Amino acid sequence: MEKKMSRPKDSASRILNAADELFGELGYDAVSISDVARKAQVNKALVFYYYSSKAELFEQVIERYYAAHAAVLAAVARRPMSVRQRLHDMLDAYFRFMATNWRYPRLIQQQVSSNGPHLESIQRNLAMLFESIRVPLEDLAVQRPETSARQFFVTFSGMVINYFTYAPVLSAMWGTDPLAEAELAARRSHLHWVLDGMLDKLDRESAQS
Amino acid sequence: MEKKMSRPKDSASRILNAADELFGELGYDAVSISDVARKAQVNKALVFYYYSSKAELFEQVIERYYAAHAAVLAAVARRPMSVRQRLHDMLDAYFRFMATNWRYPRLIQQQVSSNGPHLESIQRNLAMLFESIRVPLEDLAVQRPETSARQFFVTFSGMVINYFTYAPVLSAMWGTDPLAEAELAARRSHLHWVLDGMLDKLDRESAQS
Amino acid sequence: MEKKMSRPKDSASRILNAADELFGELGYDAVSISDVARKAQVNKALVFYYYSSKAELFEQVIERYYAAHAAVLAAVARRPMSVRQRLHDMLDAYFRFMATNWRYPRLIQQQVSSNGPHLESIQRNLAMLFESIRVPLEDLAVQRPETSARQFFVTFSGMVINYFTYAPVLSAMWGTDPLAEAELAARRSHLHWVLDGMLDKLDRESAQS
Amino acid sequence: MEKKMSRPKDSASRILNAADELFGELGYDAVSISDVARKAQVNKALVFYYYSSKAELFEQVIERYYAAHAAVLAAVARRPMSVRQRLHDMLDAYFRFMATNWRYPRLIQQQVSSNGPHLESIQRNLAMLFESIRVPLEDLAVQRPETSARQFFVTFSGMVINYFTYAPVLSAMWGTDPLAEAELAARRSHLHWVLDGMLDKLDRESAQS
């Protein structure tokens, strides 16, 4: 007799993927373990066999994103280049990563906007991200209150993240899919345009002073 | 004789305020009607006496914000001025409103990032907001993909909203309260600086073409 | 200024009528005091002003039917006539009363079939009804087990009552309204036909013995 | 080692039986899931593990009766015999089934007399029952308004059903248990006596015409 035909991926990762999709779409609270088990086509108790609790399951979902995210950042940081180019590169890498993993920013927003129990790990991740942008920015210009690295950090992450968080709403508003290739390209060029605008202004200001 | 020992505000609005604070802090799903009743110091059943369901209570909370928000926008729209000035004014009004009602952007983010059941009314509100920014922007410049009103809309709302959504996290990261006067001032000046950068760039580009 | 224009009937009886209709249609448990108040167009608390509890309100509803029912029975009993004629008369009066007050048998059936809290008063009423049929029947024939007054009592009340209890179901089954004149007439003639059949049989049996 | 201290019947059927008894005695609305769970000696949540809702639990209870009832009817229909004998047989089977499953008619009466949410399935069942009696009756005699199959159907079901519905009341009235063997026998002989009376009358009438 055959050993109950197991699916392409083993149960543990099928559960993780199901959790990823459901949490990302509906939010932590709106998803029950039963939902996850059903989607993963496994027994409900098996979820607890692999992940000790619902909270831990969620943690694993974002942990996987953190790792991938960190890898992308590291790859960019490794390349030597001008500051201006570096910032464009980082923005691009950030945007591309989010476009590919669009449920990730949604998961983060859910937690942040409701003081979820996973804020701490999000904080750690965010601090790392901030560090990677702070250095080039501080090289670039004097830190005035309106041009501090902190402000740019919030501005750029907001510009990128919110595009994906709001994707479903924008889609309904404008009748186009914000995740389609053409729309992504438009957004990306806009972001670079904005970045250029800022760098130009910084240049002009430092020239002037 | 005393006026029947009731608190400064009547039960209905005490409930609404409690709901506002709790939903804004913890998110719709994480807040139970018991929590709201306890915070409002009323009987749980009384919540249903005034608001027919938890969903309706939430609706009322955001409806109140919508009304205030629309009033602010209308006030700005009424003033005649240059396009550049108008955009600065609108940004300023938007930011100030969010700073005063910082739970409002959090409530919206919660719903949007988890496809909550109130997306529809959020959409309506967002469409209105978009309309009020679209006209001045389209006056300003040719609509290229990277400088379309849509892109600016997402960019500015992201820049503003996320500052408040992330306030708790930033507070922990930087050890300063993002909602304190000094920090708000810094953010506000940054936003105007960014807007100026963009407008300058648009000017230069239209001069050049 | 006018004294809040009161409706054709005063509040107390409007409440009673509303309760009658709702209880009769939906059953005691399925009807809330709010429902009654809404239907009677009075304030919910006013129901308790006139009727001390939901149970008492129900009691008053059936009490009103009892009184009317007793009056009808008494009227029939008063007329001197042959036994056979008396039984036909009683059956007729019973049926006509139920046809006019078709919610009454439904109310009774609800209580009886769910051991409701009003069984006792129902019992009293039923005993009275039984007494009024027992005497003529016992005059008529020897009481064998299969022809005892008790059996006839159950048989006739079942034949009459169930027609009304089942009216909604029969209506759907047969596509005709059992409470329409034509249908009532058919039922009534059937009941007399059955009664005649029984009396004939009793006659033949007593002739034979 | 013991087989995991579970009662003679497994939880699912213990719940179903408890529901049967409680619904039959007190009525759908007067019985809470807690009551059922307590009687079945299981956890309240387990009721929902086996039956998705209170309504479905009730449905299962009557469904079980339907199946048994249909089986009995089918068994009778299979036997070839004279029309008169067939009607006696059907009446007998009907009565015996009700005597054995006396909570069944009560459940039906509850629903019918309060327009309960399960009327539809009751209607289907009743239509089937009607069909099984219609054919032999229509063979028997011309259909006059007072001797139509419909009338006989209501008459006989009323005569049988109400005996059981009223059992608790009759018991209190007469001081004898209507479900005791002797009383059942009396009722049964009465029913056959009535049927004979009707058949005789039909015979006489068709002879005469």
Added chain:
DNA sequence: GATGAATGAGCGTTCATTCAT
């Protein structure tokens, strides 16, 4: 006589989690 506000108790239902197998 009439009403709006308030409340305690309970209901049907869901869910994360446990456990024996």
Added chain:
DNA sequence: AATGAATGAACGCTCATTCAT
């Protein structure tokens, strides 16, 4: 590794009833 059964706690909500005015 996998599962069906079981459970305690909580949740949103309803309702009969009370009470001050």
